[in-house]
Amino acid sequence: MLIYPAIKENKAAGRKSFALLVDPDGHDTAYFEHVSELGLEAGIDFFFVGGSLIADDVLELCLSVIRSKTNIPVVIFPGSSMQINPNADAILFLSLISGRNAEMLIGRQVTAAPYLKKSGLEVISTGYMLIDSGRSTTALYMSNTQPIPADKPQIAACTALAGAMLGLSVIYLDGGSGADNPVSVDIISAVKEMVEVPIIVGGGIRTQQQAVDACRAGADVIVVGNAAEKDPGLLKGLVQAVHNC
Numbered sequence: 001m002l003i004y005p006a007i008k009e010n011k012a013a014g015r016k017s018f019a020l021l022v023d024p025d026g027h028d029t030a031y032f033e034h035v036s037e038l039g040l041e042a043g044i045d046f047f048f049v050g051g052s053l054i055a056d057d058v059l060e061l062c063l064s065v066i067r068s069k070t071n072i073p074v075v076i077f078p079g080s081s082m083q084i085n086p087n088a089d090a091i092l093f094l095s096l097i098s099g100r101n102a103e104m105l106i107g108r109q110v111t112a113a114p115y116l117k118k119s120g121l122e123v124i125s126t127g128y129m130l131i132d133s134g135r136s137t138t139a140l141y142m143s144n145t146q147p148i149p150a151d152k153p154q155i156a157a158c159t160a161l162a163g164a165m166l167g168l169s170v171i172y173l174d175g176g177s178g179a180d181n182p183v184s185v186d187i188i189s190a191v192k193e194m195v196e197v198p199i200i201v202g203g204g205i206r207t208q209q210q211a212v213d214a215c216r217a218g219a220d221v222i223v224v225g226n227a228a229e230k231d232p233g234l235l236k237g238l239v240q241a242v243h244n245c
Helices: 003-013 029-042 056-069 102-119 138-143 153-165 185-194 208-217 232-244
Strands: 017-022 046-049 074-076 090-096 122-130 170-174 199-202 221-224
Touching: 003 122, 017 029, 017 199, 017 232, 029 056, 029 232, 046 056, 056 074, 090 102, 090 170, 122 153, 153 170, 153 185, 170 185, 185 199, 185 208, 208 221, 208 232, 221 232
Parallel strands: 017 046, 017 221, 046 074, 074 090, 090 122, 122 170, 170 199, 199 221
Antiparallel strands: none
């Protein structure tokens, strides 16, 4: 299954998708089996797998377990250029367009490109934008960039537009793991008005209403990690809310 065409088809039909974000760092087989079962039971559309500090062997283990337990598509959401593994279906090829760190804009992508070509993974070019979430997240620290202020939707919109004009296939608006606040509906709406490509939104979403608000503002894919992993009831409710939006 090709992931990007499926996301585009869903967007054209007005269907919203849900991705469960799994950070393999510090976890084992039992945990990955548990998360796989949660995702399967909740009816998620995608697993997004990645983190800032994970080792290759843990990534391999995580992907292998998910593959053995479910038929849900798996997308690598890489925290570094080394997180490439052919056991996934696709990878978000991220360019951090909200920052001014050249390594995150194009430097690490140059290093990763030949390995990606050999991997056979579906490569989804993604304009990654960090939005201020009320706290300093791991993504901000590791990227050494400043987030777009939450009260500056026009900056976010113009940044997304530039990314789309450069040919990026997806815009990813992220508050970062452990965000205090989700990406605001004003930001999402402003970006939606400017671009026609699919919009992924993650970080800080903890309630059904927040998920619905993001979808109605223009998000095509909702990504939830920490909160949903710990509460099966919450995960099912979030997935249902997104699918019904």
